[in-house]
Amino acid sequence: MALHLSKTVVGAASVLVGALFLTGCGAGAAETSDPTSSAGAPSSVSIESNLGTVEVPVNPARVVALDNTSFETLRDWGITPVAVPKGLLPGTGFEDWIADESILDIGTHREPNLELVSEADPDLILGGYRFTEVQEDLESIAQTIDIAGSDEAAGGYVASLQAQTTTLGEIFQKQDEAAALVADLDAASTDAAAATNGETVFLSVVNGGKIDNGAERIGRILEPLTLTDIFAGKDGDIHGDSGLAPETIAQANPDWMIVLDRDAGAKTEGAQPAKAIIDATEAFAETTFAKNDQIIYLDPQFYTREGIQAYIQAYEQVTAAFTAK
Known part of the structure; x- marks a missing residue:
């Protein structure tokens, strides 16, 4: 407004x-x-x-x-x-x-x-x-x-x-x-692109203690990468609740999850860390990303940072996670 x-x-x-x-x-x-x-x-x-x-x-x-x-x-x-x-x-x-x-x-x-x-x-x-x-x-x-x-x-x-x-x-x-x-962003994104290999990923946002589709805000990360967003184009709102159920995410069974903790970035009072919420989600127990520890948590302040330094760090995280496998 x-x-x-x-x-x-x-x-x-x-x-x-x-x-x-x-x-x-x-x-x-x-x-x-x-x-x-x-x-x-x-x-x-x-x-x-x-x-x-x-x-x-x-x-x-x-x-x-x-x-x-x-x-x-x-x-x-x-x-x-x-x-x-x-x-x-x-x-x-x-x-x-x-x-x-x-x-x-x-x-x-x-x-x-x-x-x-x-x-x-x-x-x-x-x-x-x-x-x-x-x-x-x-x-x-x-x-x-x-x-x-x-x-x-x-x-x-x-x-x-x-x-x-x-x-x-x-x-x-x-x-x-x-x-x-x-130059640092060029190097970090190039390394991350080389490390990724066409696997599927769920871009998650944790907002209000709920796990939702965060592609609207962090889908940008994928621009230079060779990863497929498993819920690309599906409902999701960085500020709301689309009703996406953990069971739906589990059924899609993405190889990886990249997580934006909006609650942490927005300083939501009394909010649990995104990792605690995801770890406690029983529906994820048999998913590929959970069993293989293939979850990347962006810096908790990513939501309020979002500048070139935040993206350099994100790509370095992606490279480290994929090369460790």
């Missing part, structure tokens, strides 16, 4: 953005003819976003990061945002951001506090993905780009994570670091 700022807030934000724009035009006329700083470094860069080609500032000082797939890259590059949706931060690895009161918490995509986004006075907003529906509202505050991974991208979602990383490298002048991440 799209959310909108009040007329007062939007008006104030628009006046602010307009004032900044006019100030920039008056003070930066020389930059129009010379898009480099006095030191010869570029002041802006042209990038390809999911919404087209845009010109963005290089090394923006005040960044609002909303797309969770960018968080690990920003953190590892030493870039501290001025505002994030702290409820979407993975439970581990971001303790400093969570505790830092100078980083404003704009809430989650379900009820984003856009007034706080405006208060953060960003030079650039990294939007998209879970925040796609409020793109126009965000653009009324500051320049907002969508470079999130996309299933519709040429080459698929995994390739789009590489494109996202390369673009972030151009914006933040971290081209070498970006190239290393892209």
Whole structure:
């Protein structure tokens, strides 16, 4: 459901953005003819976003990061945002951001506090993905780009994570670091593709303590692999309960299971770990994946990570599991 700022807030934000724009035009006329700083470094860069080609500032000082797939890259590059949706931060690895009161918490995509986004006075907003529906509202505050991974991208979602990383490298002048991440994903996915051998797999999501078809969210993992999703195209919802019975899964008898623990990623209070639920499912006792210990549990925070680092780790897990057999 799209959310909108009040007329007062939007008006104030628009006046602010307009004032900044006019100030920039008056003070930066020389930059129009010379898009480099006095030191010869570029002041802006042209990038390809999911919404087209845009010109963005290089090394923006005040960044609002909303797309969770960018968080690990920003953190590892030493870039501290001025505002994030702290409820979407993975439970581990971001303790400093969570505790830092100078980083404003704009809430989650379900009820984003856009007034706080405006208060953060960003030079650039990294939007998209879970925040796609409020793109126009965000653009009324500051320049907002969508470079999130996309299933519709040429080459698929995994390739789009590489494109996202390369673009972030151009914006933040971290081209070498970006190239290393892209190479790591290439190597990890290539190794995983070579290790897999055309066997069947059930892509599982554990949500609300129930085991369901998780292909909607983690089917992307299979893009470079030689595995067959046994329930491809069947009902399943990352946020709901399709009614898929354990007995149905057992009857299909996939060779492997790859598990997304959404309860862990969403920090569901009182939820059991996915492994405990699967181990206690009697219907699985005689399945190939259970008897041969052919179950791969993705990082518990995969649901809130989903960026290039999470996919590198997932492919390394796949390679390790298959080569151990």
